[in-house]
Amino acid sequence: MTSSGLFVWEAQNLGKSARTRARLMDAAVQLFARDGFEAASVNEIARVADVANGTFYVHFRDKDEIAAAVAFGIAQGVARQLDDAMADETDALARIGMATRRFIDLASSAPDWGRALFRAVWFFTDLRGSTANYLRADLELGVRQGVITVEVDDFLILTFAAMTMNALFAQLQGEFTTDAGSRVAELQLRMLGAPPETAREVAWREIPRLQLHLTPLHRPAAAPAAE
Amino acid sequence: MTSSGLFVWEAQNLGKSARTRARLMDAAVQLFARDGFEAASVNEIARVADVANGTFYVHFRDKDEIAAAVAFGIAQGVARQLDDAMADETDALARIGMATRRFIDLASSAPDWGRALFRAVWFFTDLRGSTANYLRADLELGVRQGVITVEVDDFLILTFAAMTMNALFAQLQGEFTTDAGSRVAELQLRMLGAPPETAREVAWREIPRLQLHLTPLHRPAAAPAAE
Amino acid sequence: MTSSGLFVWEAQNLGKSARTRARLMDAAVQLFARDGFEAASVNEIARVADVANGTFYVHFRDKDEIAAAVAFGIAQGVARQLDDAMADETDALARIGMATRRFIDLASSAPDWGRALFRAVWFFTDLRGSTANYLRADLELGVRQGVITVEVDDFLILTFAAMTMNALFAQLQGEFTTDAGSRVAELQLRMLGAPPETAREVAWREIPRLQLHLTPLHRPAAAPAAE
Amino acid sequence: MTSSGLFVWEAQNLGKSARTRARLMDAAVQLFARDGFEAASVNEIARVADVANGTFYVHFRDKDEIAAAVAFGIAQGVARQLDDAMADETDALARIGMATRRFIDLASSAPDWGRALFRAVWFFTDLRGSTANYLRADLELGVRQGVITVEVDDFLILTFAAMTMNALFAQLQGEFTTDAGSRVAELQLRMLGAPPETAREVAWREIPRLQLHLTPLHRPAAAPAAE
DNA sequence: CATGAATGAGTTTTCATTCAT
C-alpha cells in the first residue's frame, strides 16, 4: 500500500480505460514488489486493482506485458528525473556519483517501486542495457577528463550496475538505512580510478534528496493491449 | 549433462537411501540451472532422478528443502576446494584476487552447478552471508597488512560478493568467455585500495586453473540420471 | 475473402442499421466457414465486421440467432436461384439431377458460403427438412412419371440429402475437383431406380454452370469488411 | 447412463490405473454422446468418472487424446464384432448389406456409444478412411462377381459411408425405430447396381441381431498418457 | 524405503453478455 497509485495519479485526467490500465499497473507494482514476478498471479493483480479478472486481459496480453509496461514506466520515470536533476553538472566523477546516489534515493523513497524496479531489472536483462547508456556516456566523459583509468566496456558497466543494484537492495532491506548510496558511490569511484579522498568527498557531498513524485512519468505509453 | 552426478559420486559408498537422495539432488541441480528454482517442478526432479515422485518426499520435506540442501552442498564444496588451493598464500591481496578468480573458474567449469549456485545465492540471501566469512577474514588481513583502505563491514562484503556473482553470470552467459574472473578481481582490488599496477598484476598473474572435482566429489560419475 | 459481402450487397440500399446487420452476417459467414460455429467468437465477428462488440447485440440476441439468420439467408438464396434455373424443366429425373449438380456448383463456387452452409446444415438439423420440400416435390413427380421405384418418405429424403452434402464436402475439400456433383447425381439416380444409362446421361449432360450471384445478391460488393 | 461402463467392464481385471483410465473413457463416451466433443468439458468428464479433475491429466494429455482413445476403442470393437459375424458369407452383396445393417444395429444397440461413434467419425476424418478398408474389399469383390456396376473409388466409399452414418443418425434419433439399417442397405445395393428385387431381398432378409457386448474391445490400448 | 496413482487448489486464459455513455 505504501507508495501506490503513482500510475493512477498520472492517469487521473485521462479516459476511463487509461485509469483502469493504470490501476492494474499500480497493483502489479505492489505485487511484484511483494511477491516477485513469478509468484504474482494475474487474478490477484486484478483483485488488488479491484477489477474483474477478465478485465486484465482487456488491457494486457499476459503477465509479461504488464511487467514490461511497469518496468518501462518506472525506468523511464527514474531516468527522466535523474536527467533533470543533473543537467548542470559537468564534472564526470560528480555526475557518476550523483547518479548512483540519486538513483538509490529515488528508488528507495518509494519502496514498492524500488523493489519492483529491482525485480524487473533482474528479469528483463534488456532494461539494464538501455538504462546503461546514460552511464556509458558519463564514463566516457570521465575517460576524456582523465579521471577514469579503467577500460570502459560492457563488462565495466554491468559491474557498475550490479554494485548499484546491490546497494539498492541493501537499502530496501533496511540493513543500511540511509547511506547505501554514498557508500557504494565511493567504492565505485575508487574502482574507476578516483583518488580515495576525491571519491570520498564526491560520494558524501551534500546533495538535495529527490523523491519519486510522479510528474516524470508522463504517460504509461498508451500501448495497444489488444491486437 | 556435463557435470552432473557429483552428489551421486559422493554418495556412492553410502547406503541406498543416501544414493537416492543424492540422485534427487543432482537432478535438482540440473533443473534449477536450466529452469530456475520456481519453474523446476518436483515431478520433473523425480523423473530426471529416475525415481517415483512420491520418493521425493521421503527425502525432502518440500522444494525449499532440496534447494537448501543443494545450495549448501555446492557452497560447501566450492569453499572447501578454494580453501585447499590457497592454504599457502599469505598475501591478502593475492588471496582475495585468487579467491574471486578461482571461484569463477570453478563455478563456470561446471555450468549447471555454476548456474544453480547463482540461482541459489539469489534465492537464499543467507547463503551470501555465510560464504562471506572466508572473505571477511582475508579482508581483515588486508587491513592489518595496510593494503586495504576502506572500511570492512557487511556492506563492503555484500558489494564485493555482488561484483563476483555478476562476473560469474557474465561468464556463464558466454559474453566474456574467459576473463571475467581477472577483470572483476582487478576492479575489486582497485576498489579496496590496491594501486592500479598491483591490482592489475595480481588479477592477471598466471595461476593454475581449478576444475570442480572437489575433494570427495572427484568427477562426473557414470551416474544413471535418466533423460 | 473471395465471396464475402453478399449480405452487404443485398442491403446496400437499405438503412444504415440494415447494413450493419448485413456486415455482421457477412463476417459470420467468413468465420463460420473458417472456424466452425462453436469456435467463431462474437468478438471476432464484430471485429471482422468492423463494428464494436456491443453492436452485435443490437442486432442479434445471441450467437445462435446470427447463425440461424445466416443459414436461412444462404439456404433461401440458393433455393431461389435453383428454382429460377429449373423453371422450364419438366422431366423429374432431369430436375433431380440438375438440382443436385447445381446446388453443389453453387455452394462450391463461393467456398466460404458453401462451407458455412455445410456447417449450418450440420448444426441446424431443421434446415435439412425445410430445404427438402423442393426435393420432395420432384421425387413425387418422378413417382408419378413412373421413373422412381422406391418409396418416397422422410428417410429417403434425408439419405438423398446426406449424399449431396457429402459430395459438397468432398468438392470443398478439393479431393474431387470438378465432378462431385455429377458423380453423386448419377449414384442418386441409380438408387432411385433410373436405368444405369439414363442415370449416367442425365448426370453428365452438359448444363450451364451457375455462380452464386443470387437474384438480389448479385456479386461480391466492394464491401468494407475489414481484415 | 444407459449403456455405460463398457470400458470399465473390460478393465475390471486390470490394475487400478487401467480401471481409472477406463472410467474416464466411459464418462467421455457418455458426455461426447450427450453434448458433442466440443461441449464436453474435461472437468465434467472427471466429475462423471468420479475422480478429481487433475486425475484426468494423469491419463490423457488433453481432450483430443481421450477422444481418440474412445473412438479407436469403439471402432475397433465394432469392426471386430462385424468381422466375426461375417466370416462365412462369400456373396459380395450379402456381405455389404449385412455389414451396413449390423453396423447400425450394433451402434444403435448402445445409444451412447453409437452417438459417440457418430460424433467421432465426424470429427476424426481419418477414422472413416481406416474403417473403409473392410468396405472397399467387399466392393471390389462385388465388382469381380459382376454384381457391382459402378466404379469403386474413394468417392463411392465416402458416399456409401455417408449414407450409412446418416441412417445411424436417423435411427438414433428414434425417427425410424427399427428399420434404418435395412432401408439404407436396400438403397445402397440399388445404387451399386443390384436388381431391385435382389436389393430388397438381401436388405430385408432375416439375420440374427448383434448386441454391442464387450468382449471385442480387448484392451483400451495401454497407451502411455504421460510423456 | 520406494512407489505412483490420486488429489484439488490454484493458475492462465477465453468469451458471451451487459451497460453506462
Next chain:
DNA sequence: TATGAATGAAAACTCATTCAT
C-alpha cells in the same frame, strides 16, 4: 443505434503434496 470497457463464469491445464500398497 452504436460504442467499447467491464464483467465473471467457465474452460484447460499444472503441480506440490498425500497415501495406500
